[in-house]
Amino acid sequence: METSTDQSPRSISPLKVPRKRKRIVISCTECHRRKQKCDRASPCSNCLARNKQSLCHYENESARKQQLLEESVNRAAEDGGVYSVIKPAESNTAAQFSAFGYAKSNGNNNTTLGIFKKIEDNDTNGALISSLHSTSGDQSGLREEYKSLIRQLPAKPFIEQLVTTYFQEVNLQYYPLDEGIFRDLLKSWNNLSYSALNKGPLELSGDLQFFPGLLFQILALALQFQPPDYDPSLDSLKYAAAMSLDDLATDYSKSGSQILCLLGKRNTTLVAVQAGFLRTQFMKNCGLVPESWHNLSQTIRDAQEIGLHKEVFDHRRKPETTPEEVLENLWFEQLRRRVWMLLSLWDIHMAVVLGRPATIDSRDGKPAFPIDAPIPKNRREVAPAPRTDNDPPTPLTMLLWNVEVITPLWDIFNLEKEDPRQNNIAKVEKMHTLLGQITMHCPPFFRHQNPDTTFDHLPECSWLPAARQNFRNATNFTIMALHRPYIFTNPSSRTAALKAGLEILRAQRTFFNLIKVNHYKMFALVLNTFDAIILCSAIYILHPSENGEDLDDVLQHFNFCMERFETISPRNSMANDALSVLKAIHVRLKRALIQAKYPVNPLPTPAPSSTSASNNESPPEPRIKEEFPAKLPEQKNTATATPYNLPTISNLTTSALPPSVPTPGTSNAWYAFSAPLPTPFQNQNYDFSSIAPLQPMHDLLFNDLGTVDGGGGLDLSGGAALDAGWNGFEGDFGNDSFWGFMNSYHP
Structure with missing residues (x-):
């Protein structure tokens, strides 16, 4: 049988490589297997x-997250929201590295993330470290927890009512929110369908995820500032008997804080930072000042997470961005700057007032301040431009x-660290001079003496009269904080x-x-007053023979302070303490003055402070000579009665010493007050430099400062009965503190 030539060996062709699937699978393995539509959540x-x-x-995993990011951007862009146009330019793998805690935009390339970005930029195929997976934790239950919290929001009519109250009564105090931007977000939130909310927060854009947290804080502050005759319809929001609006406000604020905690820190936005600041403000108004200090520190960290502390605003925009969106984003950039400026302001102020560390490092520098630009009705039509002299001031101006x-x-904060023994008086005087120069450039409409009232009649400037007093308060607080560490050792600092x-x-x-009355919860009514009156009292207790020309004013304002605290105590928890x-302290002050043989007469009860004064008109300053008739005889020597004028340094350093012997026309009472006296301090050669710097609010809030009987049984009429029923101050303060010294001081 012949072998057929057809059966010759055939050439073996190489096997074809199976064609790879071009379409990336972004569904989970289970949904892909079951051919179901996956919402790409985890799980x-x-x-x-x-x-x-x-x-x-x-x-x-990387393709899934990239798809979610693109869909989120597209949804936000369709809404026309200003927050959606500007997005960080970051690769997915870089975002995964950021999950390890590296800063996304720290301004340098020295970290591991910065080095990785350099390598990634040189990687042409984009396949580097493609196997890196996210280590995000289990998200089960996130959707239900989120929904359970947002269910606590009241109905839309109540939300609108309380939001209006917030922007009328609260936002003008510190100006953390732009009402137009907030209203746009509120509209987007109200337009969300139930099906969209039912998918969970991860299906929402970043700002909408955190928005209910911000909304809860706004509702809480609005309830906190309700007048006594508030709208009775708000009572329908209460869910238990004997529940107050304050209780409801506390619930709302806690719910807002829980939303921020639930969503975590990896996707923080400006909305979350604003919510954190409002939570800080709410807690301070509740008297939870230590807790608010901690919350402020966390909010600052959130702000640093999104780069508010550096000028890293990403100006790259999509090609399809409209001119209107460009203008709107310029206003958004101004808002970012304003929020960081406000956080910086609160950080250093709370550090100095409370004697606590600052969160922000001043050596890091500061980004550009926002432009003092009037807010337009439509941010899509006008670019930010500095206001002119003819434009009315805004809360941002203040x-x-x-x-x-x-x-x-x-x-001042750094000087306290550099000069713990209070020896650098020359630097203190130089800083005092510079402070005087700042105040001299104050705009006329912010001056409390002879102010320019051109804009006072405008409805949008109804806050201006009160702002003048706030500016006056802030100016003098800085001066007081500068000299406060030196009052025990330096006469010029005591006077200043x-x-x-x-x-x-x-x-x-x-x-x-x-x-x-609805503003009585403001924490500043107690913080600023308490610091000032305790410092003035300490100066006269320890040095009763100095600054006699101001003693009557101090005693009278001491009485005014106690009257105000009595008035606001039902609504302000800090006022009682x-x-x-x-x-x-009033007891010890009068004892010191009696020891100095100064005839201290009982203070007259002043007329109750008017709480119904017009907001457009500042009441006149009290006339001390009329309200306090027991006035010291004036000195004949005019050189010793030179008024204190800022910022002349000679007024700080020149000691106005009273005459050592009575001069013709000088009363025996004045001589007895001004002559050197053998006080217990002088007999013991007491070293006042050993007393720690005075920080009244820190001791009151952090060291549980109080009195054994609460001060309720004190006899303030003078004489030996001053000490009856009082065993001293109690609290966790050191032996070198002013309060410990007062407990051992028995003139």
């Missing part, structure tokens, strides 16, 4: 419904000038601090006459 809703969470995973005055607190403290008390009294300390 997805289908796996949750089937109780198969453990089987829900993704073959290409905020910018407060920053000018309070920014020196950073130098006393004058500044007395100006704060005057400003606080005038401010109190301008506000309404501060009042008991003031009464006890």
Whole structure:
């Protein structure tokens, strides 16, 4: 049988490589296997419904996250939101590196993330470290927890009512929100369908995820500032008997804080930072000042997470961005700057007032300040431009000038560390001179003396009269903080601090006459007053023979302070604690003056402070000679009665010493007051430099400062009965503190 030539060996062709699937699978493995539509959550809703969470995973995690990011951007762009146009230019793998804690935009390339970005830029195929997977934790239950929290939001009519209250009564105090931008977000939130919310927060854009947290804080503050005759329809929001609006406000604020905690820190936005700041403000108004300090520190960290502390605003925009969106984003950039400026202001102010560390490092520098530009009705039509002299001031104008005055607190804060023994008097005097120069450039409409009232009649400037007193308060607080560490060792600092403290008390009294009852919860009504009156009292207790020309004013304002604290105590939790300390200090102050043989007459009860004064008109300063008739005889020597004028340094350093012997026309009472006396301090050669710097609010809030009997049984009429029923101050303060010294001081 012949072999057929057809059966010759055939050439073996190489096997074809199976064609790869071009379409990337972004569904989870279970949904892909079952051919179901996947919502790409982790775990997805289908796996949750089937109780198969453990089987829900993704073959290409990076592609899934990139798809979610693109869809989020597209949804936000369709809404026309300003927050959606500007997005960080970051690769997916770089974002995965950021999950390890590296800063996304720290301004340098020295970190591991910066080095990786350099390598990634040189990688042409984009396949570098493609196997890196996210280590995000289990997200089961996130959707239900989020929904349970947002269910606590009241109905839309109540939300609108309380939001209006917030922007009328609260936002003008510190100006953390832009009403137009907030209203746009509120509209987007109200337009969300139930099906969109039912998918969970990860299906929403970043700002909308955190928006209910911000909304809860706004509702809480609006409830906090309700008048006594509030709208009775708000009672329908209460869910239990004997529940107050304050209880409801606390619930709302806690719910907002829980939303921020639930969503975590990896996708923080400006909305979350604003919510954190409002939470800080709410807690301070509740008297939870230590807790608010911690919350402020966390909010600053959130702000740094999104780069508010550096000028890293990404100006790259999509090609399809319209001119209107460009203008809107310019205003958004101004808002970012404003929020960081406000956080910086609060950080240093709370550090100085409370004696706590600052979160922000002043050596890092500061980004550009926002432009003092009038907010237009439509941000899509006008670019930010500085206001002219003919434009009325805005709350931002006030905020910018407060920053000018309070920014020196950073130098004061650092000086306390550099000069713990209070020896650098020359630097203190130089800084005092610079502070005087800042105040001399204050705009005329912010001056409390002979102000320019051109804009006072405008409805949008109804806040201006009260703002003048706030600026006066901030100016003198900086001066008082500068000299406060030196009052135990330096006579010129005692005089400067006393004058500044007395100006704060005057400003606080005038401010109190301008506000309404619903503002009594403002923490500044207690913080600023308490610091000033304790400092003034300490100066006269330890050095009763100095600054006699201001003693009557201090005693009278001491009485005004106690009257105000009595008035606001039903609505202000801090006022009660501060009042008991003031009464006890009043005892020691009068004892010191009696020991100095100064005839201290009982103070007359002043007329009740008017709480219904017009907001457009500042009440006149109290006329001391009329309200306090027991006035010291004036000195014949005019050189010793030279008034204190800022910023002349000679007024700080020149000691106005009273005559050592009575001169013709000088009363025996004045001689007895001004002559050197053998006080217990002098007999013991007491070293006042051993007393720690005075920080009244820190001791009141952090060291549980109080009196044994609460000050309620004190006899303030003078004489031997002053000490009856009082065993001293109690609290966790050191032996070198002013309060410990007062407990051992028995003149």
